[in-house]
Amino acid sequence: MANRSKVVELEHVVIRFAGDSGDGMQLTGNLFSDSTALAGNDFATFPDYPGEIRPPQGTVSGVSGFQVHFGHKPVHTTGDLCDVLVAMNPASIKANMRWLKPGTTIIFDVDSMNDKALEKAGYTTDPTQDDTLSQYKVVKAPITSMTLEALKDFGWDRKAMLKSKNMFALGIVMYLFNRDITMLNAYFNNKFKNKPDVIKANQTVVAAGYSYADTMEIFANTYRIEPANLAKGKYRDITGNVATAWGLMAAAERSGRQIFCGSYPITPATDILAELVKYKNLKVKAFQAEDEIAGICSSLGASFAGCLAVTTTSGPGLSLKSEALGLAVMTELPLVVVDVQRGGPSTGLPTKSEQSDLMQALYGRNGDAPLIVLAARSSADCFYSAYEAAKLAMEHMTPVILLTEGALGNGSEILRIPRVADLPAIVPPIAKDNEPGYQPYKRDEEKLSRMWAIPGTEGLRHRISGLEKANGSGNLSLDPKNHQLMTELREEKVQRVANFIPEQEIVGDPNADLLVVSWGGTYGVVLSVVEKMLEEGKSVAHAHFRHIMPLPKNTAKVLSGHKKILVCENNNGQFVNYLREKMPDFKYEQYNKIQGLPFLTAELENKFNDLLK
């Protein structure tokens, strides 16, 4: 189909599909992102589900959203303010006002407007008639009635026909971005294999939406986003939670260990367990335990018995795992604990993202109980972070906490598919049958790690315990000097990990006036702003930390030579206080947002510019 309107080139676009929970917005968003992939753009997506399972229909709390951020340039975030909002009912407008900016195009199903819908959405007057939406370009499309019209010859009842109205909206959006709607056919054919009439209906409605947008000339112009300059290779779309699961599985395969995951369902981490249980075909042993404590304890038992052991959780669950984490530190067994952080404390904001478990990860145990703490920076990076967490845990014989975030876990990004054989080798210090001179707490000279003598290994029977043990022999010991030695060794073992991780990178001038420091999931938004300001010639640089405990060896050097250091994080100042403790020679400014919402590029830009004045 020819597109007759004027085509404008854009660098990147944020589009949000919003509708009632039953309107199929997740599918619409996914289909649009699939077509984005075929168009060769970089992209990231974020689903915004209601917290309730079956929220009241038509209300603001029942609005389900799916956002796609795509572009010609690298896309670092799932986007904040949107360029296009597809709103299937009045509540979808109301729920998303926060994400609009002057000039946002709102594609609105005008057929959904009636007194009852307005009332349910909490409007007293029609927002499309008063000045509520005066700053935006509102396209009032009769999506419902046009869908019914398009399917009138199918002989279906009204309810069945309305299931396709999301496809009409998709057709309009496909037109707006000059996409070829035939690229959707493969999906329809696959999804509705044995239902040719459903395939036909979806194709018909998408085409109707496309034609409607074209013939009615509802847009003054349409847009094209040139393919991104991505590295050659095969790509896929992946959520952070799936990437975490797959990264761990890759580490198991590369190390020759079976993976065991003992976990308990908790939002927003559950999807990692739900992903791992699928792969019995790859010999993944995933165990849904009776509680968080059994989750980590079963994993620790599996670690003793020779598995790459993993447990997944979120903040409150990590609290419950504290005691067993101490046991993992004491027994010096490898264990990966994934904490998909959410708003806290206590039950907090279960469906919202935060970075507020850092102190708990670093210090939340009795005794001096050091362990490795890593943080993933994006959804796709969860794959590599999880892989590295498993590598460090097994090679250094220590628990590792991997911090991700709800937004990373649920959000998706494109991943250039790696080959497992190309990932760094993982060589756990496994003791062999009748290993000469084996002692349970004899240590590697470089790493200070002990050996992994797995039950079943001939001649190496030994007992481990949460009690203090003599260095070397591993016999129970109350000797005062031994306890001091073991405490220091456990600390030193973790500190020496710094010799085995990459140096801290810095983006921009290493002596820039302003160094912006971030960690975890704020990576994308901070980098986007810094890149923009660098293009404008501002004296700004960015250091994003993946390795938190221990810090990279060159951290002090990275922090040196700036007029100001600003630490941005979604908590009340945990990393900045950690840096104040570990790197006390520097003065730190801090920028904290604790609203269950990501940083907006505009607010960061304002803050950075203020500090540069």
Add this chain to the structure above:
Amino acid sequence: MENTNLNNQVVNLTKEDFVCDQIVKWCPGCGDHAILKVLQDVFPQLGKRKEDICVVSGIGCSSRFPHYMNTYGFHSIHGRACAIATGVKLANPNLSVWIVSGDGDCTAIGGNHFIHAVRRNMDMNLLLFNNRIYGMTKGQFSPCTFRGTVTKTSPQGTYEDPFNVGELVIGAGGKFFARGVDVNTKELTDICLRAKNHDGMSVIEVLQNCMIFSNGVHENITGKDVRDDMQVKCEHGKPLIFGKERNKGLRLNGNKLEVVTIGENGITEKDILVHDEKEENTGIHMMLAHMMPPAFPVAIGVIRNVEAPTYDDCLTDVIERESAKSNIKTVDDLLNSGTTWDIK
């Protein structure tokens, strides 16, 4: 003793193979010493290499056990032995896994892990040393302490009823429950071997005496003068007869058990209930587990022993089935499955 392991290799092991070089630090006269000897007798008969046996414990006097057994062992944290052992067993189903716990460790802080391990029917063996007191923390009441008992934390006597371990296990869907007495080592050895032969979770409650904090708590069951009258040995297919004169028995009267005397009121051996450990219905097993002096003798031996699929076998089966039929054999296959696209 000569045995064969799973690979049909002959394994000649003796008690000495399982004696550890660590000094045993239980109080003199503690019932734990006797149980340690029992397990050192039992382990050579498991048909397993020493390396394929793992002893897991939590915290408490009983939980020191792994340090005294020359196998792989994990002395963990309070209450978590069942959860840790679950991971050990699932990681390597070839291991013979033995859990040693106490009434505090298992029915208080570890209650949740305990009932769920039982419910799942993990193929593990658990010895629960029941001395009805917290020994290691020096004498506080446990969930198994009798109502009214004066302890450090119940100076006016407790005002709560205890758990009956057998009822707890059977109520949680337990497939194997047995009860023994610490000093009756021959009997306890037989029970442990029965537990070993049972596929699935087996729980053995050992009535164990703490010399210091609950000395004599089982005396009304185990005392020389009373034991014949206050213990009934449960043997599959045999009538539940007990007493010094072997003239007492258990009879099912309506929906209740009662103690009757053979030779009185026309009662003969034929009236006595025959023990059926394999009965699926939990009713009679519950009643047997429930019996307590003075009205009833305590049931000793294997009370319940029914077959059911084990969790670990089920997991192994699903893994074998799924890996045989799937086209995805590696993580590379997985990464390249589903919707992908090429950038050239």
